[in-house]
Amino acid sequence: MGRFIWLLGSVAISFLEAAEKDNSFETVSIWTVILIVALVATGILFFASRQIAKLRKFHENMLAKQLEMEEKQNQILTNMSENIHDAAQQALKKSQAIIENNISSSLEKEQLMGDIEDQLLGVTNDLIYFLRLKSKKIEINNKPFNFNNVLNEVSGLLGTKHAGKEIELIFDVNNNVPRHLIGDSLYIGRILTNLFEYMFSNLTDEELKLEVSMFNNYEDMIDLQFRLRDTGPGIPAGESESLFVPYYNEEEGTYVRLGLFIAKSLAELMGGSLHVESLAGKGTTFILDLPMKLVDPENRRRYRLPDKSLIEKKVLIVDSNFNSALAIKKMFAYFRHDVRVIKKEDFEYAMPKMNDYDIIILKESLFSGNVLRHLQEIKEDNNEVKIIALNNLLNIKESVYHDGLIDAHLFKPVNQERVFELIISLYDMGVSKVLLEDHIGEEEGEHLPKAKVYKSDIVEAKGITQESFAxxxxxxxxxxxxxxxxxxxxxxxxxxxxxxxxxxxxxxxxxxxxxxxxxxxxxxxxxxxxxxxxxxxxxxxxxxxxxxxxxxxxxxxxxxxxxxxxxxxxxxxxxxxxxxxxxxxxxxxxxxxxxxxxxEEAKDEEKKEREAVFEGLNIEKGITHTNSNEALYIELIREFVEAYGESDKTFEKLVHEKRYEQIKMLCVDMRGLSGTIGAAGLHDLVNEVYKYILFNKQDLLPGYVEKYAKELSKVKRAIEAYLFTKDMME
Missing domain, CATH: 3.40.50.2300 (Response regulator)
Known part of the structure; x- marks a missing residue:
């Protein structure tokens, strides 16, 4: 159509030019020109109308998809209180069955209960993040931070939650990635943790790899790219678009993809992007791009060893996972070490001569038989050789070698910071020695006592409640x-x-x-x-x-x-x-x-406010839904007021404008939230509205505008009274 219009226009122009050359319009009938111009105009109008129709259809499809996504996002809150309660009950039943069958030790029972608490805490934290995103309360704080501290904390959380899993976790960080950056380290860590959690829950193979690269932008701006990939079967075609849309799986009683929704939302708030690529049989890759700033653009060398004697060491690495070994090689090579990687199978088939190496890094499972004897001989000939046992953070085990053979342990996933500190500690340079020294003399504070140091793990005190902290x-x-x-x-x-x-x-x-x-x-x-x-x-x-x-x-x-x-x-x-x-x-x-x-050991009974029931709000029931954590409940009701405290006005406007799909979404939100916080009256009211919409009885909705406003006001007053009571008790 565009070419046709262009052709008609060209013809019209050529006619006019010909007429001008003859200084007369006699060569061309004026009516012919008018006809051609009319045809051109008609063609343009026709083409424009077609384009407008296409755009209208496109926007309608986009709106429909947006409404569908919003509805799925909001449906995660439907019956939230019941879902959390059911999850807790199921876990408790499992633990009770184990206890009754006498097939679990006390340590295993404690571990099970800890898993239950972690599960409920995770759901509640995700709910709070969801509410803060909905009410646009999350602000990005760009400040200087140590990038490797973020990686260490993420791997620590994964190591605690997924301890014992036989999964190879790899950090492959490009050597150009700076040690210090300017960005929001808190939310970067949250995004990475959520992505890892999704991958762990859906992983079907034994390797999970995070690749981190930096791309220069302009001046002190850079783009940091994270590629988190597995080698599993991939995501079925057509499902990747909805991967970031959360929903509640009623059959399994779990919330699905809520973490991915939070991750994507946070990435976009930081000016970045998060998307997924997947091919059948070739795995899945999440790609996270985040803009950041360099702390010191002039100083591109982020890690400097304190002494020249620590560089240019000969290093041997043997690991059960070759990709992991290559990632570790890259980090040692950063410090100008000459690194050789040998596959575990090749090492076991023909053990190489290791006398010429300064640092030998072996998977700890290889320390047996001939390997042990050979390492002992090497140590006897050259005591400066450093032998490192390589382990997985998800499977931390106590080493059985206590004869001085092993100089250090290195746990995967590895980053530059850990390698830097390992090299320094191997040669007694000190990783982060305390700046204090004992001084002799009459200086200020000389006779002040020092606080005791407890290096062992702290034992959990049982039966602790909020009142215990008095x-x-x-x-x-x-x-x-x-x-x-x-x-x-x-x-x-x-x-x-x-x-x-x-x-x-x-x-x-x-x-x-x-x-x-x-x-x-x-x-x-x-x-x-x-x-x-x-x-x-x-x-x-x-x-x-x-x-x-x-x-x-x-x-x-x-x-x-x-x-x-x-x-x-x-x-x-x-x-x-x-x-x-x-x-x-x-x-x-x-x-x-x-x-x-x-x-005094006796506690005042009046301080037990969790037993109080305010009009419109059952505090005790609400606290129960947050796993009896009153602190989390208080945070939850504060966020509820912030996000939905004015929803009565929204409801009235939607009813007046007959926007029933949006009313349905609001009801989905309020059904779950009101039940979770213990607002039974509000829960029942929005449930009625929701059913009227489902049964096409929208004509009854105007009668609920005033009821909704009154019930919400009652809940807000109850929350205000409860929080005031808590403040007065401080």
């Missing part, structure tokens, strides 16, 4: 964490205890608060992976002044390796708590340092 009434506690949800959960946990709380969002803020001297802290809970200044550095800076020696600093982090824990203790922490939050262990840690033995 044991520490009057104590000054500093919470250092860049995660706002973690801050709120901890703050709410301490809300009735009488504990005086201060907050810091990064290590730099923590240092400034402590050094200001305005508050004398009794206890510091220190996250490790934070922007601006991480927990390692913040602890070192605080410990640099002797007057703070008596202040206990307890690390609260997802890092779980012994080398990471040792680094924390070297920096000056006094104890270690692993994420996610375990209330019993937190109470035990605080008891170890700041127990207030003078407080």
């Amino acid at each position: 044991e520490f009434a009057g104590k000054q506690v500093l919470i250092v964490d860049d995660n706002l949800i973690n801050q709120k959960v901890l703050t709410n946990l301490f809300s009735n205890s009488g504990i005086k709380i201060s907050l810091a969002c990064d290590g730099q803020q923590a240092v400034e608060i402590v050094k200001s001297g305005k508050v004398k802290f009794d206890f510091i809970l220190m996250d490790i992976n934070m922007p601006v200044m991480d927990g390692f550095s913040a602890t070192q800076v605080i410990r640099a002044e002797r007057k703070f020696d008596a202040v206990p600093i307890v690390a609260f982090t997802a890092l779980i390796l012994e080398s990471e824990k040792q680094k924390m203790f070297s920096c000056g922490v006094n104890a270690f708590l692993a994420k996610p939050l375990n209330v019993g262990k937190l109470y035990q840690a605080m008891s170890m340092f700041i127990s207030n033995k003078a407080i």
Whole structure:
């Protein structure tokens, strides 16, 4: 059609030009020209109308897809309270069956209950993220951070949750990726964790690989690309578009793809993108692109070993997974090491001569028979040779070799930071030695006692409730964490205890608060992976002044390796708590340092507000739906008011405009949420509205506008009264 219009126009122009050459219109009838022009105009109109129709159809299809996606997103909240309750009941039934059959040890029973708590906590956290995204409350905070700290925390979370799985987890980080970047490290970690969780839940093979590359943009801007891939059967054709649309699987009683929806939403908020590529039989790849800034564009060398003697070592790597070995090779080669990789099968078939190597890295399963004898001989001839046992973070096992043969352990997945610290520690250069030294003389703080150090794992105290923390009434506690949800959960946990709380969002803020001297802290809970200044550095800076020696600093982090824990203790922490939050262990840690033995053991019955039932809101039932975690419940109802506190106005407008599909979506949201928080009246009302829409009785909806407003107002007043009561008890 376009070519036809162009042809008609060309003909018309040629006629006019011919007429001008003859200085007369006699060569061409004026009516002929008019006819041609009319045909051109008609063609243009016809073509334009066709294009408009196509665009209208395109937009209609897009709108339909958008509405379908929104409905699926909102349906995840339908009957949320019942779903969480059912999940808990099913897990409890399983544990009860194990107990009755006497086929489980007490340790296994505790592990099972811990898995149940983690599952429910994960659902609740995802729900809070979903609400914050819906109400547009999430803000991106671009600050300097250590990229490898993010990778370490992500791998630590996976190692804790998926311990024992026989999956090869590989980090293949390009050598041009900087150590320090400017971006939102909290949400980057959340995106990666959610992607890994999806891949773990759907993995059908034994390898999961994260490739990280950097592409220069302009000036100090770069693009960081993450490619997370498996080698499984792939995603069926046509399903990739809906992969980021969450829904509730009623048959299995699980929420599906909620984490992917959150990951994609966060990526787009950061100005990036997240999509998936998949081919049948060739695996699935998630591709995450994020724009970031360089902290120091002029300094492209991110890691510098402290001594020239540490470079140009000869390294041998033998691993059961060749791809993993190649990724590790790349990281050692960064430090100008001469690295050779041998396949495990080739090594077992014909063990090579290893006398000429400075560093020998072997999969620990290879340490047997002739290998052990050969390594012993090498050590006897040259004690400077370093032998490293290579293991998987998901399968951390106690080494059986205690005769000094193994110099260090290296756990996969590996990144530059871990290799850098390993090389330094191998040659006694010190990884992160404490900045303090014992001084002799009459200096300030010389006679101040030091807080005790507990390097063993903290044992969980049983039967701990929110009221138990009143044991520490009057104590000054500093919470250092860049995660706002973690801050709120901890703050709410301490809300009735009488504990005086201060907050810091990064290590730099923590240092400034402590050094200001305005508050004398009794206890510091220190996250490790934070922007601006991480927990390692913040602890070192605080410990640099002797007057703070008596202040206990307890690390609260997802890092779980012994080398990471040792680094924390070297920096000056006094104890270690692993994420996610375990209330019993937190109470035990605080008891170890700041127990207030003078407080009466009897608790005031009036403080048990969780038994109160406010009009329109059953608090006790709502708390039960969050696995009896009142702190999480408080956070949930705050987010509910923020996201849907004005939904009565939205409902009225939608009814007036007869936008029934949108009303249906709102009902899906409110059915799940109202049931979850214990608002039974509101739950029943929106359920009625939802049924009227399903049965095409939309003419009854105007009668529910005032009812909806009254019921929502009742719930909001109940929430306000409950939160006011909690505040008064502080």
